[in-house]
Amino acid sequence: MSVTAPRGFRAAGVAAGLKSGGARDIALVVNDGPDAGVAGVFTANRVKAAPVRWTQQVVHGGVARAVVLNSGGANACTGPAGFQDTHATAEHTAAVLTSASARLIVGAADVAVCSTGLIGERLPMERLLPGVRAATRALARDGGPAAAEAIMTTDSRPKTTVTRGSGWTVGGMAKGAGMLAPGMATMLCVLTTDAVAGPETLDAALRAACRVTFDRLDSDGCMSTNDTVLLLASGSSGIEPTAAELTEVVTAACRDLAGQLLADAEGATKEVAIEVVGAASEDDAVQVGRAVARNNLVKTALFGNDPNWGRILAAVGTTTAVFDADEVDVAVNGIWVCRAGAAAEDRSKVDLTGRAVTVRVDLHAGTDTATIWTNDLSHAYVHENSAYST
Amino acid sequence: MSVTAPRGFRAAGVAAGLKSGGARDIALVVNDGPDAGVAGVFTANRVKAAPVRWTQQVVHGGVARAVVLNSGGANACTGPAGFQDTHATAEHTAAVLTSASARLIVGAADVAVCSTGLIGERLPMERLLPGVRAATRALARDGGPAAAEAIMTTDSRPKTTVTRGSGWTVGGMAKGAGMLAPGMATMLCVLTTDAVAGPETLDAALRAACRVTFDRLDSDGCMSTNDTVLLLASGSSGIEPTAAELTEVVTAACRDLAGQLLADAEGATKEVAIEVVGAASEDDAVQVGRAVARNNLVKTALFGNDPNWGRILAAVGTTTAVFDADEVDVAVNGIWVCRAGAAAEDRSKVDLTGRAVTVRVDLHAGTDTATIWTNDLSHAYVHENSAYST
Numbered sequence: 188m189s190v191t192a193p194r195g196f197r198a199a200g201v202a203a204g205l206k207s208g209g210a211r212d213i214a215l216v217v218n219d220g221p222d223a224g225v226a227g228v229f230t231a232n233r234v235k236a237a238p239v240r241w242t243q244q245v246v247h248g249g250v251a252r253a254v255v256l257n258s259g260g261a262n263a264c265t266g267p268a269g270f271q272d273t274h275a276t277a278e279h280t281a282a283v284l285t286s287a288s289a290r291l292i293v294g295a296a297d298v299a300v301c302s303t304g305l306i307g308e309r310l311p312m313e314r315l316l317p318g319v320r321a322a323t324r325a326l327a328r329d330g331g332p333a334a335a336e337a338i339m340t341t342d343s344r345p346k347t348t349v350t351r352g353s354g355w356t357v358g359g360m361a362k363g364a365g366m367l368a369p370g371m372a373t374m375l376c377v378l379t380t381d382a383v384a385g386p387e388t389l390d391a392a393l394r395a396a397c398r399v400t401f402d403r404l405d406s407d408g409c410m411s412t413n414d415t416v417l418l419l420a421s422g423s424s425g426i427e428p429t430a431a432e433l434t435e436v437v438t439a440a441c442r443d444l445a446g447q448l449l450a451d452a453e454g455a456t457k458e459v460a461i462e463v464v465g466a467a468s469e470d471d472a473v474q475v476g477r478a479v480a481r482n483n484l485v486k487t488a489l490f491g492n493d494p495n496w497g498r499i500l501a502a503v504g505t506t507t508a509v510f511d512a513d514e515v516d517v518a519v520n521g522i523w524v525c526r527a528g529a530a531a532e533d534r535s536k537v538d539l540t541g542r543a544v545t546v547r548v549d550l551h552a553g554t555d556t557a558t559i560w561t562n563d564l565s566h567a568y569v570h571e572n573s574a575y576s577t
Numbered sequence: 578m579s580v581t582a583p584r585g586f587r588a589a590g591v592a593a594g595l596k597s598g599g600a601r602d603i604a605l606v607v608n609d610g611p612d613a614g615v616a617g618v619f620t621a622n623r624v625k626a627a628p629v630r631w632t633q634q635v636v637h638g639g640v641a642r643a644v645v646l647n648s649g650g651a652n653a654c655t656g657p658a659g660f661q662d663t664h665a666t667a668e669h670t671a672a673v674l675t676s677a678s679a680r681l682i683v684g685a686a687d688v689a690v691c692s693t694g695l696i697g698e699r700l701p702m703e704r705l706l707p708g709v710r711a712a713t714r715a716l717a718r719d720g721g722p723a724a725a726e727a728i729m730t731t732d733s734r735p736k737t738t739v740t741r742g743s744g745w746t747v748g749g750m751a752k753g754a755g756m757l758a759p760g761m762a763t764m765l766c767v768l769t770t771d772a773v774a775g776p777e778t779l780d781a782a783l784r785a786a787c788r789v790t791f792d793r794l795d796s797d798g799c800m801s802t803n804d805t806v807l808l809l810a811s812g813s814s815g816i817e818p819t820a821a822e823l824t825e826v827v828t829a830a831c832r833d834l835a836g837q838l839l840a841d842a843e844g845a846t847k848e849v850a851i852e853v854v855g856a857a858s859e860d861d862a863v864q865v866g867r868a869v870a871r872n873n874l875v876k877t878a879l880f881g882n883d884p885n886w887g888r889i890l891a892a893v894g895t896t897t898a899v900f901d902a903d904e905v906d907v908a909v910n911g912i913w914v915c916r917a918g919a920a921a922e923d924r925s926k927v928d929l930t931g932r933a934v935t936v937r938v939d940l941h942a943g944t945d946t947a948t949i950w951t952n953d954l955s956h957a958y959v960h961e962n963s964a965y966s967t
Contacts, residue, residue, distance in 0.1 A: 189823060231895075232891060232895055232903055233893075233894040233895075233900075234890050234891055234893060234894030234896040234902045234905075234918070235894075235902070261887075262891050263887065263890075263891075264886075264915065264918055264919055264920070265900075265919055265920075266917060266918060266919035267903075267918070268919075293902065305887065306885075306887025306888065306890070306891060306920070307886060307887035307890075307920050308920065309656070309920075362833055407873050407874070408871070408872070408873060409872055409873060409874045409888075409891070409892070410891065410894070410895050411891065411893050412887075412890075412894065433643030457837070481798075482798075482799055483797050483798060483799060483873070483962070484797065484799045484956075485959075485960035485961055486960065487958070487963040488961050488963065490959065491962075491963030493704075493963065493964075493966055494698060495696075496654075496697065497651075497653065497654050497695065497696025497697035497802075498626050498654075498799075500654050500696070500697075500802075501622060501624055501653075501696060501799070501800065501801065501802050502625075502799070503802050504622040504623040504625075504800070504802065505621075505622055505625060506623075508714070510623075511655075512623055512624045513656065515624075525654065525697070526939050527641045527656060528624070528656060529655055529658075529659070529697070530655070530698065530699075531654035553632075553870045556720055563831055564873075564959060566956050566959050566960070568873075568877070568959075569877050569880065569955060569956050569958075569959055570953060570956070571875040572873070572874055572877035572878065572881075573878060573881025573883065574881055574883075
């Protein structure tokens with residue numbers, strides 16, 4: 188049920204002709220309240236798409252009644268005209284929502300906007316605005332799956348989640364298959380909840396959840412211009428969970444979606460967990476995990492079913508983390524192929540034929556840990572990304 | 578003539594069975610003097626191969642009579658036993674050189690050692706040591722080309738240079754086709770000169786040369802454990818150039834070799850210059866150039882002949898350089914496809930069918946510039962690096 192699993196939300200996904208082939212390309216999520224709380228986490232990329240800059244302002248106010256999302260164009264690097272397109276989209280969404288329902292009076296400042304697709308091209312507003320009107324007409328309590336479908340780009344399947352608290356629920360949808368490396372977040376994601384929660388609680392829960400889920404996903408090292416994660420709260424369950432409860436359930440929802448993103452990454456044949464243990468700090472563990480996750484020689488080796496721990500160690504050596512090169516251990520799928528910085532168990536014992544791979548790096552420098560999730564680097568990745576925009 | 582172009586040097590390259598198929602795999606370069614100056618620049622990787630740690634000590638003393646190099650094994654991540662292998666190689670080289678010539682008395686501390694090949698495996702010393710003896714017998718004034726051949730790994734051809742000063746010469750050889758991203762240097766390279774120069778002058782010239790050549794080459798973002806660049810000076814021309822003259826000619830030699838490395842990078846179909854101009858500082862320009870050079874989505878786009886400037890801008894946005902996203906211009910092969918952060922000239926005008934590609938990024942934030950050299954990311958890169966160690 189995606190974003191419409193919690194009470195107080197309607198959604199829709201329609202085809203407006205932004206994508207070729209008649210696929211759904213406009214999603215609309217509406218919060219019918221009683222509350223209209225929102226929190227957001229955005230790309231750390233300094234080249235931010237127009238909808239990111241718009242939605243940061245919306246979230247700053249702490250209130251959002253609706254989110255309108257489109258695939259088929261990122262509206263990034265489109266200059267002042269592109270920002271005006273985003274503004275017009277929010278204005279139009281507010282107007283059609285207000286005219287469609289006596290219950291709902293929506294201003295443009297209450298409408299978050301998200302876009303995804305090719306960078307550097309203007310959106311076809313003459314198709315997008317009628318699409319928003321059609322989405323408004325299609326809004327329904329069971330519209331979550333259609334909305335999740337409408338935000339797909341190179342995704343092979345929609346990503347949705349439903350996670351239950353005690354009497355309240357978190358629902359969510361996400362898209363993302365390439366340009367998957369976190370700044371603050373890694374793709375488009377809308378989470379909804381019917382819990383009662385104030386803006387600080389929502390914000391803290393979302394940041395805590397992203398930090399250990401989307402921020403630890405690094406499929407291809409490439410940070411997008413459009414990454415946005417939003418959490419909308421309707422309060423319609425009437426239940427106010429503690430901050431810890433809210434954080435736990437939102438984190439579970441984000442972890443579920445992050446796993447679906449990893450599984451559907453462009454061209455990937457492996458889902459790889461880089462588990463760094465024995466670190467002097469969590470930051471060290473994250474830094475080491477990310478260095479390994481971003482190393483093209485490690486990634487091609489894994490594609491070739493090769494437990495090439497030398498490349499892993501060479502990647503660890505590029506970091507500033509605390510470690511002694513003569514003490515580092517590396518295991519691949521449970522076989523400790525490297526102990527104390529040198530060869531140990533026979534690498535031929537490592538079975539890399541499955542899709543799931545675990546690389547464990549023990550720095551022997553402390554007790555902190557972190558896991559970074561990544562993919563291999565395959566022929567299909569090169570193919571998809573050398574042919575995408577042409 | 579490679580490293581034997583300057584007077585005062587002999588070299589050899591022989592096959593000792595470290596590589597399969599009977600290819601040359603041991604190189605020896607001897608400095609017959611009268612001087613025996615040496616300077617060196619090494620990988621910044623904290624996981625340093627045994628020969629790097631050994632040779633750093635040799636260079637620290639400022640004197641080297643010989644360099645022995647092997648392909649067929651990097652002797653990296655081999656623990657204390659691997660370091661003993663390097664030590665034994667230097668001892669053996671010193672002994673056979675001393676016994677072969679009444680003129681030359683060489684100690685192990687005067688012998689630099691370089692290794693390249695697979696990480697994590699011990700060297701077959703029972704083949705390597707006899708190979709050093711054979712190389713000593715084969716030493717010749719015209720042995721430079723054979724030495725250059727013996728250090729090749731996945732290189733498709735040897736890389737050599739001869740650059741002339743006024744009455745003196747710099748010769749050089751290098752290897753490197755993968756794991757090409759600089760820490761301080763990017764591969765194995767031995768430069769020789771018959772100029773007269775003190776150790777500080779040699780060191781300053783080599784560092785200045787590397788900084789703007791090998792350090793600006795970033796083929797695949799992967800920093801090796803074994804990178805070593807050595808400059809040996811025999812003084813046998815009797816001519817002492819100024820520091821500026823020496824730096825200029827050494828830089829020209831390094832630039833020549835760096836270009837050959839770029840041209841022969843594993844699986845590459847493009848040689849790409851990322852020219853960053855209008856930067857607030859040279860460091861900013863280097864940071865931006867490197868971010869673009871390391872971006873897999875930019876690299877796959879170039880492989881696909883796609884002038885995808887949006888991906889270039891997204892890569893620029895990940896840096897901390899001074900710039901305003903709404904002012905950045907991007908040209909691909911001379912066509913300004915992006916002006917002021919948005920689409921400008923028609924991207925279909927860009928001709929990417931050739932092997933040489935120039936990406937120019939104007940940050941409009943100052944007057945500093947830097948060029949980073951890189952390659953595309955191709956199917957052949959994935960193929961070579963997923964199959965290398967198996």
